[in-house]
Each structure stands twice: as structure tokens, then as C-alpha cells.
Amino acid sequence: MIKPLIVENLTKVYTVRQRKGLFRSQKVEVQALKDISLEVEEGEIFGLLGPNGAGKTTLIKIITTLLLPTSGRVFVNGFDVIKQENQVRASVGCMLMGERGLYWKLTGRENLEYFAALYHFPPKKRKERADEILNLIQLTDIADRTVETYSSGQKMKLAFGKALIQDAPLLVLDEPTNTLDVPSASELRAIVRQLNQQGKTVIYTTHIMAEADALCNRLAIIDRGELLALGTPAELKASLNSRRVIHIEGVISAQAVEEVLRLPMVSNATRSARNGATLLTVVSYEGVEILPALIRVLVEQGAHIQKVLPEEPTLEDVFIAKTGRTLAEDTRIST
Numbered sequence: 001m002i003k004p005l006i007v008e009n010l011t012k013v014y015t016v017r018q019r020k021g022l023f024r025s026q027k028v029e030v031q032a033l034k035d036i037s038l039e040v041e042e043g044e045i046f047g048l049l050g051p052n053g054a055g056k057t058t059l060i061k062i063i064t065t066l067l068l069p070t071s072g073r074v075f076v077n078g079f080d081v082i083k084q085e086n087q088v089r090a091s092v093g094c095m096l097m098g099e100r101g102l103y104w105k106l107t108g109r110e111n112l113e114y115f116a117a118l119y120h121f122p123p124k125k126r127k128e129r130a131d132e133i134l135n136l137i138q139l140t141d142i143a144d145r146t147v148e149t150y151s152s153g154q155k156m157k158l159a160f161g162k163a164l165i166q167d168a169p170l171l172v173l174d175e176p177t178n179t180l181d182v183p184s185a186s187e188l189r190a191i192v193r194q195l196n197q198q199g200k201t202v203i204y205t206t207h208i209m210a211e212a213d214a215l216c217n218r219l220a221i222i223d224r225g226e227l228l229a230l231g232t233p234a235e236l237k238a239s240l241n242s243r244r245v246i247h248i249e250g251v252i253s254a255q256a257v258e259e260v261l262r263l264p265m266v267s268n269a270t271r272s273a274r275n276g277a278t279l280l281t282v283v284s285y286e287g288v289e290i291l292p293a294l295i296r297v298l299v300e301q302g303a304h305i306q307k308v309l310p311e312e313p314t315l316e317d318v319f320i321a322k323t324g325r326t327l328a329e330d331t332r333i334s335t
Ligand SMILES: Nc1ncnc2c1ncn2[C@@H]1O[C@H](COP(=O)(O)OP(=O)(O)OP(=O)(O)O)[C@@H](O)[C@H]1O
Pocket: 014, 015, 016, 030, 031, 032, 050, 051, 052, 053, 054, 055, 056, 057, 058, 059, 207, 331, 332, 333, 334
């Protein structure tokens, strides 16, 4: 079976001029992608997660033939991005640059029909396709207004709709929920899931870890052009060998806390008041395996346990473990 995407040892170096004083400039190289290899399977929603400047857009631009690799090979639906540019383009629906890829003086409907014409749809089909998409992205109400009158969220939705026109088997979406409010973003993710269930493979970039976690079957974490980790969200979190935090609510004596602290896998335990009860926060390096022993000690000490809430590790924790930084930090290489 032909894979939707194969990336082999991909490197991208940008050469840019950097100003040096008023009249001089020098050439500098920015290495945006460093020896990236990955494969996307048919039917997946594959995420590219990374902070600002990680190289996500650079990778998407190479996949969609807008940019040439410096070295390495990339195959999209079996086609080589360097030698078979046209076949690649015909087999991918992409959303890049968000609203900047639209004509603001045309209406939403005219935009979709225009792009449908570029994909050689006959006139009647163009109208049908535009209608279907407007319906799906719920923009029918404002379809006959010029795009310049749209809110940024409405423009983003239309840009997403544009990626769907040619009904390509692979959808490549570069931060499609950027600038969308919370309900619109979750609406868009629901449409992405729906399209995925109908058989489309999706490549989806984001710098929001909760979004990657909620949406993607597998994901690659990239940072400063390097592939840091690859796997399902569950695999990535399970790979974390870091501390786990467990909250226990109930009636818990100070003596019980002393006993908990004596457990070998417990690195810390603190007691505080919460809603008239005691909140015990236990930090352990053993994960949830510690729970039976923990509860036994508490019960032996006469504690009444009302709630046990283990804190789940997040993808952010995975990123922090690999880099020592949070995802929010901007890592753009300043030139
Ligand atoms: N046209 C360009 N010329 C020179 N350097 C560039 C160019 N485009 C991107 N870069 C650099 O390449 C690196 C990766 O940028 P890229 O846009 O791929 O990151 P990104 O992960 O999409 O970030 P963001 O989340 O901010 O969109 C950055 O250091 C950036 O400064």
C-alpha cells in the first residue's frame, strides 16, 4: 500500500541576508529542519507539534511543493515532491497561510468557485462543490458577502474549506485553529474528525498540546528543526519516567501523612484544607502503581477517603522532559 507521506532524512537550510550596520549585510544560514525522517499511515490524523519556530510550516511547505528540500527525500502519496510536483499537488488539499490565501474582494462563495475552477471543475460542479463546503463549514449565511467583511475566525474557516475543494485523499493543515475561539476551534476539529472517518488522512500542525492530544492518532514533536519524539499521545506520555502527582480528598490526619511519607516510592506528601475536607497531595516517581499501598496506609491510619485524583501526564510534560522548556517559548532562530 502506498503511504500518504514518507520523509527521509529531510534537511532544510534557509540562506538569509542579515543586516550589519547601515550599509553592510552578511549571509547567514538558518537550519530549519535537521535530518527529519517519518512516515504517515493511511487513515491517520498525524500531528506535528512544536513551539513557534520549530519548523512545522517549513515541513508543510516542502510536503506541498512550495519549498524545495536542501537534502533528503519526500514522497506524498507515492509521488516525489521534487520530480513529480504536479501529481503531488493534485493529491493534497492544503491549508497554509490561513486567511492570506483568500481573495478578500471576492465573496466566500466566489473564492471557493474560483479555486474549484483552478482545479478544472466544470461550472456546474463548481457551484455544487462550493455549496457542499459552505454547508459543511457552516458559512452559508455569509457566503455572498466579500471576505474582507468576515471576522478572522470566519476567514480561517473559509481557508479550511478551500483545502477541501478537490476532495484529495490527504489533507495538510497548518495551524488551522489559529485565531479561532474555543467553540469554533472545536467545531473545526469535529469536521476534521468527520472527514477522517470518511477516509481522509490528515496532517495537522499545532503548538497547542491539548489540541494534538485530543485530535491526533500519532504525532511527532519537533523542536528547533529536530524530531524529538514520535508515537501515539498515550505512548509519548507513557514514555515519561517523571514524577506523578496524586490528589486524595477526605478526612486525613497529620499522623496518616507521616506514614505516607514513610512509603519508599513517595517523594513528597503535603496536607491542605479543601472544601472542609483535607486534600493530600502525594508526589511519587512510581506512577499509579503506588495507589494500593498508599490507600492501605491511609485506611490503616483511620482516614476516610472521598476522592482519589491521579494527575495525568500531558504532552507538555513530554516536551519539558525532552527540552527543559515549555511549549509556549518562542524558539525562532533570530537572524
Ligand atoms: N523564508 C525564510 N527565510 C529564512 N528563515 C526562515 C524562513 N522561514 C522560516 N525561517 C526560519 O526557520 C525556522 C522554522 O520556521 P517555521 O516557520 O517552519 O516554524 P513553525 O514551526 O511553523 O513556527 P510557528 O509556530 O511560529 O508557525 C525559524 O527559525 C524561522 O526563523
